[in-house]
Amino acid sequence: MTATYLGIVELHTVCHDLRRRNERLFETLGRWVVSTDDPALQQLIAEACHRHAWHAELWAARTPTVPIDEPEIASRPALDDADRAGSYRTVLAEMQSDLDAVAARVDRRLDPSTSRVVDLVSADLAALEARAAALG
Numbered sequence: 001m002t003a004t005y006l007g008i009v010e011l012h013t014v015c016h017d018l019r020r021r022n023e024r025l026f027e028t029l030g031r032w033v034v035s036t037d038d039p040a041l042q043q044l045i046a047e048a049c050h051r052h053a054w055h056a057e058l059w060a061a062r063t064p065t066v067p068i069d070e071p072e073i074a075s076r077p078a079l080d081d082a083d084r085a086g087s088y089r090t091v092l093a094e095m096q097s098d099l100d101a102v103a104a105r106v107d108r109r110l111d112p113s114t115s116r117v118v119d120l121v122s123a124d125l126a127a128l129e130a131r132a133a134a135l136g
Contacts, residue, residue, distance in 0.1 A: 006105045011114065012064045014102055018121075019059035021095065025052040028079050029088075041085055044131050048088070051124050062117050085135045092129045096122065 006014065029049040036042040080087035099122050108115045 004105055005107050006102070006111075006114075008064050008066055011111075012066055015059045015063035015114075018095075018098070019056050019063065022052045022056035022059065025049075025079075025091065026056060032079075032081075032084060036084065038135075041135055044128070044135065045084070045088075047131075048128050051128065055121050055124065058117050058121065062114055085132050089129060089132045092125050092132065096125050096129070099125070 026049055029045050029052065033042060033046050033049060036045055079091060099118050103115070103118045103122070106114050106118065
């Protein structure tokens with residue numbers, strides 16, 4: 001039987017991927033803040049921008065320091081400038097799905113730090129998704 005828990009090398013890859021994804025969201029949302037006309041959407045984007053920057057820092061701090069090459073980041077669909085709220089909700093759902101998969105494989109007793117980061121980020125994603133859904 002193969003162990004289902006994340007090993008340290010795979011955890012490094014997961015943390016690296018989530019850090020980069022959050023950095024990219026921060027960059028795109030930062031550009032959108034100044035060009036979004038809807039005040040409620042602009043406020044959501046501004047808050048999300050700060051949260052994703054913080055999430056990137058959390059994942060960077062959680063990344064195990066093991067001597068491996070930085071993995072390539074899988075190509076992800078870009079946010080759609082024409083449907084900002086909708087495409088952002090899609091990205092949030094994908095990220096939440098990925099976090100759920102990580103949470104299912106982390107042993108909370110042996111790796112409480114990763115579990116805590118997953119819990120914090122998941123709570124933020126749920127709050128952001130609820131606000132984005134309320135915008136339509």
